[in-house]
Amino acid sequence: MESSTHRIVIVGGGAGGLELATKLGNTLGKAGRARVTLVDGNLTHIWKPLLHEVAAGSLDAATDELSYAAQAKWNHFDFIYGRMIGLDRRRRVIQLAGWKGAYLQDEVPPADVHYDTLVLAVGSVCNDFGTPGVREHCIFLDSRQDAERLRREMLERRLAAVAQGRSHILRVAVIGGGATGVELSAELRDANRKLAGYHGHQDSAEDLDIVLIEAGPRLLPALPEDIGLSVEKELRDKLGIRVLTGTAVKRVEADGLFDAKGSKIEVDMMVWAAGIRAPAFLRELDGLESNHIDQLVVRSTLQTTRDTTIFALGDCAACPLGNGVAGNVPPRAQAAHQEAELLARNLSLWVEGKPLLDFHYHDHGSLVSLASFNTFGNLLGNRMIEGWVAHFFYASLYRMHQSALYGSWRTARLMLGNFIAKNTRPLLKLH
Numbered sequence: 001m002e003s004s005t006h007r008i009v010i011v012g013g014g015a016g017g018l019e020l021a022t023k024l025g026n027t028l029g030k031a032g033r034a035r036v037t038l039v040d041g042n043l044t045h046i047w048k049p050l051l052h053e054v055a056a057g058s059l060d061a062a063t064d065e066l067s068y069a070a071q072a073k074w075n076h077f078d079f080i081y082g083r084m085i086g087l088d089r090r091r092r093v094i095q096l097a098g099w100k101g102a103y104l105q106d107e108v109p110p111a112d113v114h115y116d117t118l119v120l121a122v123g124s125v126c127n128d129f130g131t132p133g134v135r136e137h138c139i140f141l142d143s144r145q146d147a148e149r150l151r152r153e154m155l156e157r158r159l160a161a162v163a164q165g166r167s168h169i170l171r172v173a174v175i176g177g178g179a180t181g182v183e184l185s186a187e188l189r190d191a192n193r194k195l196a197g198y199h200g201h202q203d204s205a206e207d208l209d210i211v212l213i214e215a216g217p218r219l220l221p222a223l224p225e226d227i228g229l230s231v232e233k234e235l236r237d238k239l240g241i242r243v244l245t246g247t248a249v250k251r252v253e254a255d256g257l258f259d260a261k262g263s264k265i266e267v268d269m270m271v272w273a274a275g276i277r278a279p280a281f282l283r284e285l286d287g288l289e290s291n292h293i294d295q296l297v298v299r300s301t302l303q304t305t306r307d308t309t310i311f312a313l314g315d316c317a318a319c320p321l322g323n324g325v326a327g328n329v330p331p332r333a334q335a336a337h338q339e340a341e342l343l344a345r346n347l348s349l350w351v352e353g354k355p356l357l358d359f360h361y362h363d364h365g366s367l368v369s370l371a372s373f374n375t376f377g378n379l380l381g382n383r384m385i386e387g388w389v390a391h392f393f394y395a396s397l398y399r400m401h402q403s404a405l406y407g408s409w410r411t412a413r414l415m416l417g418n419f420i421a422k423n424t425r426p427l428l429k430l431h
């Protein structure tokens, strides 16, 4: 390809960025109308809404991850491994951090990547709201590495108890009663029950104490009240999870956390899942406009407000809802997916110098999975659904993402492969 070909660089191969790179590769890249490059700080993609399953061990990330290099080869785009740390808009380059391999003698130096058009899709991280002790003592669920760490630490604590011949009740606090905290709590309970018989673990229901803590008056504040209340009842009554609403965590120490009244809740492990913000390096990145949680402010075309050659999508973008509705698009996988679809069309128009389309968010509803116990949600603003119907739609969200990456035929083959492999593996990842 000639060096004068328009170069589109997408940073972040997550729910939105990888779908966009795949679409653009198969259109602009394949036709030689642009050179499409994806940059990510990891070598493989795992869909972020699966992280609570990875943390509990009910999903083995190694069997579900997708190699960026392979996806790039199959879909006519390039992949560069690296973590973006800076931007020089005048020179139109992004700056990648240097890195040190486990086996390399020398550090790989920082590098610049040139772009004509830049798309930032770097997602979000947990927001600790400046609460003292959170960074030091809590585990986050921002990445596959975080999820693996949570799983390994729980496993090691159990192995240590078995090795020392002592009974041990592991006390875990999950802070944040939004979808992530609720789904993680349910998944941990489910996984712990499935652990029975493995690792000298017999009475699984009794040896994991989970407390779910929410500052607001009820769980799932972003969802209709009836869903929040039904989920809370299910968690308490059927899953044996302690739910503390109206409890704001003010400080965290190694062995527990303190509420607004100064009362201490003693636990062994804490997971912080209370709200999100964009990665800190986006804050006023080379003069781009960012908001109070460091998201890049974009127009309805997904162009950043101060530089039309730079676009942003997904959790890292503050994008107006559109359709005349006030407010911003919520940080959700379905939003990143819709934005990726619009941006794929817009960037085709952009390289031809044509006017761009506006983004309008369509809320198709929300679904919350309580592992194998139940699923709750609402679709298209209708009343609450639960049970297998809700679970079917919940599972189909991931299938839609896979379909955007692999096409329907290959997704069907992957589903069949997973179904067959299920009977040949333990119920959980145990190592």
Ligand SMILES: Cc1cc2nc3c(=O)[nH]c(=O)nc-3n(C[C@H](O)[C@H](O)[C@H](O)COP(=O)(O)OP(=O)(O)OC[C@H]3O[C@@H](n4cnc5c(N)ncnc54)[C@H](O)[C@@H]3O)c2cc1C
Pocket: 011, 012, 013, 014, 015, 016, 017, 039, 040, 041, 042, 047, 048, 049, 050, 051, 052, 082, 083, 084, 085, 121, 122, 123, 124, 141, 142, 179, 180, 183, 279, 313, 314, 315, 316, 331, 332, 333, 334, 335, 336, 367
């Ligand atoms: C446990 C959990 C459950 C969830 N469940 C749901 C759900 O049921 N439904 C729903 O709609 N949403 C859900 N979400 C939210 C959803 O995962 C996000 O809204 C969605 O993934 C955002 O997509 P994105 O493309 O903006 O970012 P991400 O999918 O987070 O991808 C960001 C990518 O950028 C890369 N990256 C980050 N920084 C850099 C850098 N400096 N340089 C290079 N690469 C970088 C990362 O490696 C990653 O690949 C859940 C989130 C979590 C944590």
